[in-house]
Amino acid sequence: MKHRTNRILQASLTVVMACTLLLAVIYIPLQPEAAAEAGQSQEADYPAYVLKDYHGKIAVFETSKDQPDIVFDVYVSTLPEFDQQALQTGVFAQDMKELNRLIEDYTS
Structure with missing residues (x-):
């Protein structure tokens, strides 16, 4: 009886470990993508450059x-x-592409 209980306990722990590992493999690679997407949307909302008058130029x-x-x-x-x-x-x-277009427009 004790031997059978140990086998069931080992099998249960193996299943739990396998599920934990599977979730980690699925979830961890998604985090950098989500962070990158959040960073891109934040960057898109906030302009990187400004073209303006500085001492008349x-x-x-x-x-x-x-x-x-x-x-x-x-x-x-x-x-x-x-x-x-x-x-x-x-x-x-x-972004730099838009900045280059503006520079071309204002300086040529």
Whole structure:
């Protein structure tokens, strides 16, 4: 009787361990993907760059910084009034592709 109880206990523990391992294998790989998706949606909501007037010239800033990364030798005063006003408040870009498009638009 004792031998049979030990066998049942061992079998039960084996099943529990197998289920735990299976859940770990399924759940753990999903966590980085969920974190990456959350990070992407958060990044998409918050612009990475801003193009704006800096001492009369067009400059690129990271949105979290006060000093420009790049200052172009293009005077804001030479642009149409609408563009000048937009650069006073800042023109935001979500990513480098959009930033490059804006730079091309404002500097050419």
